[in-house]
Amino acid sequence: MLYVAVALSSFRRYSTYTAATLAGIFTNSVFGVIISFSYIAVWKQNPSAGGYDVTDALTYCWLAQAMIMTVAVWNGGTTDDVAERIRTGDVAIDLYRPVSFLGWFLAGDLGRAAYHLLTRGVAPTVIGALLFDLRFPDHPATYLAFLVSVGLGVVVSFGIRMLVATSAFWLLDQSGMLALSAVFAMFFSGLAVPLVLFPEPFRSLVLALPWAAYMQVPIDIWLGQRHGTAVLTGLAFQAAWSAVLLLCCAALLRFADRKVVVHGG
Amino acid sequence: MADRSGTRSGDDLRAFTILAAMWIRVSWTYRTSFLVMTAASLVITGIDFVAILVMFSNVDQLGGFGLGQIAFLYGATALCLGIGDLVVGNVERLGRHVRLGTFDAMMVRPVGVFAQVCANEFALRRLGRIAQGTAVLLWSLTVADIAWDPARVAMLGSMVACGTAIFVGLFVLGAAFQFVSSDASEVANAFTYGGNTMTQYPLTIYPTEVVKALTFLVPVAFVNWYPALFILDFPDPFGLPGWLRFAAPVAAVVVCSLAALAWRAGVRRYRSTGS
Numbered sequence: 001m002l003y004v005a006v007a008l009s010s011f012r013r014y015s016t017y018t019a020a021t022l023a024g025i026f027t028n029s030v031f032g033v034i035i036s037f038s039y040i041a042v043w044k045q046n047p048s049a050g051g052y053d054v055t056d057a058l059t060y061c062w063l064a065q066a067m068i069m070t071v072a073v074w075n076g077g078t079t080d081d082v083a084e085r086i087r088t089g090d091v092a093i094d095l096y097r098p099v100s101f102l103g104w105f106l107a108g109d110l111g112r113a114a115y116h117l118l119t120r121g122v123a124p125t126v127i128g129a130l131l132f133d134l135r136f137p138d139h140p141a142t143y144l145a146f147l148v149s150v151g152l153g154v155v156v157s158f159g160i161r162m163l164v165a166t167s168a169f170w171l172l173d174q175s176g177m178l179a180l181s182a183v184f185a186m187f188f189s190g191l192a193v194p195l196v197l198f199p200e201p202f203r204s205l206v207l208a209l210p211w212a213a214y215m216q217v218p219i220d221i222w223l224g225q226r227h228g229t230a231v232l233t234g235l236a237f238q239a240a241w242s243a244v245l246l247l248c249c250a251a252l253l254r255f256a257d258r259k260v261v262v263h264g265g
Numbered sequence: 266m267a268d269r270s271g272t273r274s275g276d277d278l279r280a281f282t283i284l285a286a287m288w289i290r291v292s293w294t295y296r297t298s299f300l301v302m303t304a305a306s307l308v309i310t311g312i313d314f315v316a317i318l319v320m321f322s323n324v325d326q327l328g329g330f331g332l333g334q335i336a337f338l339y340g341a342t343a344l345c346l347g348i349g350d351l352v353v354g355n356v357e358r359l360g361r362h363v364r365l366g367t368f369d370a371m372m373v374r375p376v377g378v379f380a381q382v383c384a385n386e387f388a389l390r391r392l393g394r395i396a397q398g399t400a401v402l403l404w405s406l407t408v409a410d411i412a413w414d415p416a417r418v419a420m421l422g423s424m425v426a427c428g429t430a431i432f433v434g435l436f437v438l439g440a441a442f443q444f445v446s447s448d449a450s451e452v453a454n455a456f457t458y459g460g461n462t463m464t465q466y467p468l469t470i471y472p473t474e475v476v477k478a479l480t481f482l483v484p485v486a487f488v489n490w491y492p493a494l495f496i497l498d499f500p501d502p503f504g505l506p507g508w509l510r511f512a513a514p515v516a517a518v519v520v521c522s523l524a525a526l527a528w529r530a531g532v533r534r535y536r537s538t539g540s
Binding site for chain 2: 017018019020022023024026027030031034035037038040041042045046049050171172173174175176177179180182183186187192193197198199
């Protein structure tokens with residue numbers, strides 16, 4: 001399987017930067033501790049804020065830190081390669097490969113996500129569980145649903161990042177769009193503050209945006225806030241956004257392919 | 266190799282200004298991107314504060330402090346980090362310069378290597394964070410109910426100067442660590458941006474040991490907490506000595522001296538990547 005091979009080599013590529021991985025785990029954990037104390041202060045004042053108790057909130061905090069790299073909230077991943085290759089013109093080679101352009105880079109990104117999940121996902125979760133009292137699912141099926149949900153979260157994130165990267169076809173330099181998309185992702189994913197804390201009607205709005213698929217849906221599955229059919233509707237919500245975003249990417253790429261002359265050609 | 270970190274500071278300042286001006290012209294070439302990024306920098310830092318507002322839609326105080334007082338703490342630390350980040354924030358790219366070999370190129374130029382690293386890819390868009398921090402700080406001054414007198418005005422000025430110096434020192438210390446491990450630039454983030462995030466909240470939300478560590482180990486508590494206790498007229502909730510609220514200049518001098526020593530030691534033991 002070609003795409004599996006692409007994913008595996010991407011996994012290996014990211015696994016070479018051990019020092020960066022350790023440094024990242026350290027930083028995620030420091031932020032986990034800081035945010036934990038701010039959540040403890042909030043839930044001490046209002047013990048049922050957002051329908052969470054303090055254990056839910058702390059679990060949310062550490063899972064969110066653990067998922068930053070996996071779902072690439074701050075960008076990165078293979079879509080950064082795409083933007084760079086558009087700028088240099090190397091993208092012409094990618095477009096002429098006899099495989100799906102999106103499939104190639106999505107496979108690479110899933111390989112990267114798998115590596116980040118196993119290292120920068122697992123380590124902060126363990127550290128958080130040692131320092132604070134966290135909630136763990138009691139049913140193996142919940143872990144499975146959580147993993148599927150994280151996978152779909154990566155696909156949604158890939159769709160948004162790919163849309164940003166293809167903007168380089170027109171802007172040449174994606175860094176402005178990149179910074180802007182990081183703002184949206186950081187806030188609307190619930191990394192800055194859990195989406196359930198938003199006052200209505202903003203709460204309903206942010207829970208319907210694609211960024212809710214990054215963290216809020218998987219974490220709610222982990223916490224048991226979503227159970228039974230709510231798990232399935234959560235997964236369906238993520239799958240729907242994945243489909244919409246990937247179709248947009250495909251349309252945009254077809255448009256770019258036709259309209260844009262490769263630089264330096 | 267001769268130590269080039271010790272050239273005259275007047276020359277370095279001039280070189281820094283020229284290089285920074287050059288990079289501002291460079292960023293202006295990709296105009297849309299530059300404007301969007303400046304706007305994004307303003308918004309991205311503002312989002313921290315919106316997150317605090319969201320929290321306050323569920324509670325009316327955190328750790329015994331109201332929104333106005335937290336806005337003061339937030340604005341102060343954001344402003345200090347913003348200025349520090351604008352001036353020396355690019356030292357965090359040292360590891361990349363070492364990896365790519367561009368650091369070697371800097372060492373053979375007749376300009377202080379520290380000024381070159383800081384000015385390299387100087388990013389004027391970081392004014393966004395400064396503007397946002399200033400806005401929140403000014404807003405907090407109107408709502409936090411402060412009994413102004415000359416001492417408090419002086420403390421406000423000293424707070425911004427010392428707080429900036431502390432963050433500058435932390436940025437440089439983090440960069441000096443990259444002489445040891447060039448891939449580990451993220452460790453520094455835990456102290457700079459982590460210190461910033463920690464001091465956005467009143468330290469009363471942390472356990473006493475953490476507050477002592479933030480006072481005596483990584484002294485970010487002096488960026489805004491101790492000056493704020495004086496300006497807002499709060500008794501120290503941890504019962505630490507009262508003179509600490511005037512000790513920010515000491516903390517700033519200590520951090521910056523350590524940073525200068527670490528940087529010089531790093532430059533001196535630097536042996537290139539060997540490839």
